[in-house]
Amino acid sequence: MIRVMIVEDEEQIRIILKKMIEKTSDCEVVSSCGNFATAISDFLRLRPNVVFMDIDLSGESGLECAKAITEVDPKVKIVFATAHSEYMANAFEIYAFDYLVKPFDLERIGKTLGRIKSMMEEQSSVPQGTKNESARNDAAYEKLIIRGKEEINLVDTRDIIMVERTDGMCRIVTKDEIFLTTASLSSIQEKLDPEIFMRCHKSYIVRTQAVKKLETYGRWTYTVKLKDTNETALMTSEKYNEMKQKLAL
Template identity: 80%
Template sequence: MIRVMVVEDEEQIRNILKKMIEKTPDCEVVSSCGNFAAAISDFIRLRPDAVFMDIDLAGESGLDCAKAITEVDPKVKIIFATAHSEYMANAFEIYAFDYLVKPFDLERIGKTLGKIKSMTSGNATGSNGTKTETGYEKLVIRGKEEINLIDTKDIIMIERSDGICRIVTGDEIFLTSTSLSSIQDKLDPDKFMRCHKSYIIRVEAVKKLEVYGRWTYTVTLKDTDETALMTSEKYNEMKQKFCGF
């Protein structure tokens, strides 16, 4: 059973959301409240698996409320349900699991909850109920004229050069001024490695290593013509961590 809390300052919308959520099998709304203080209090007391959160809580910030909730339990899934689409980038970049824009769609809500259920199935249930995860499922990358949401599972490598990061996927290359360290903080360390001061690679994408210099290797990667560099220190670390020798 997925235990859900709804935080919305308009009672009518709270009731609509509650009904829509509970139409999804194995989902229960355990709390429905309309302000920052009540949300924090109910979350600490009930520890739901997911929170549907409005951005504007009668003048209070839903973003700040969500941040406070994730500080109590970083594993909770925050789904912003709001009329304010302009906050999408900030929400995803920090802690959002999903972002729904009013008017809400029953099928869309069902898909979001279904995704949460699939992630928690097979794990122990209880007050925490959610599998511990590291890293984000999506990166929000701001370009000059657009915002891109990139599935981290699609990332092959990231290169930092001349103050710009190139994020390479199998289909596209995205450019951002965000630092390599900031991107690294959002990636699962079990899947990605900072193999060089200028490169992050997806470990399972490594196809071949070739000696490049006394202390460096060239890394050939799957699904791209791009190559990365790896230091000898990181090469030894990868052997021990991922290859068992």
């Protein structure tokens, strides 16, 4: 059972959210409150797995409330549910699991809770001594914030196939979309899980499990064919040997 807490200063919104959340199987709202102090008190007492948090709590900061909660328990999943889309980037800097903008959509909430349920089931199979560290790492690497001139994109790192540095930009390739950013390849690499992604060339990062074929390209380099995209990357022979060791090929 997923235990959920709602922190929202408008009572009617709390009621609506509670009904929507409890339409998802195996989800129970254990607390519904409207201010910073009660949120902290209820969290310490009830220890929910998920917190749906508004940004503005009648003048108090939902961001600061979320920070305080995650300091108590880094494993908790924070889902910001708010009318304030302009705080999205700030929210993900504290490893928010998701950011929902009013008016809320039942299907969207269901998908968010479904992903959380899947993650919790996966983590339950991790040996006891490594669970806390695993949870912190999952949160830290989950979202990549891509800032554009007029928009901010939040890319799920699990969707990224490769990243290419070209013409002063980085191209972030997913199965369905390509995102462009002026951020450096090194700064993007820092935000990706090194157990999943490899800097295979000075201009490329690839998801290791997405590699399906290597073709010789010069004496010390390979062309990398990838799953779910027609894009290709380059890999040095040194990185090829490193990948072989990692995958025990």
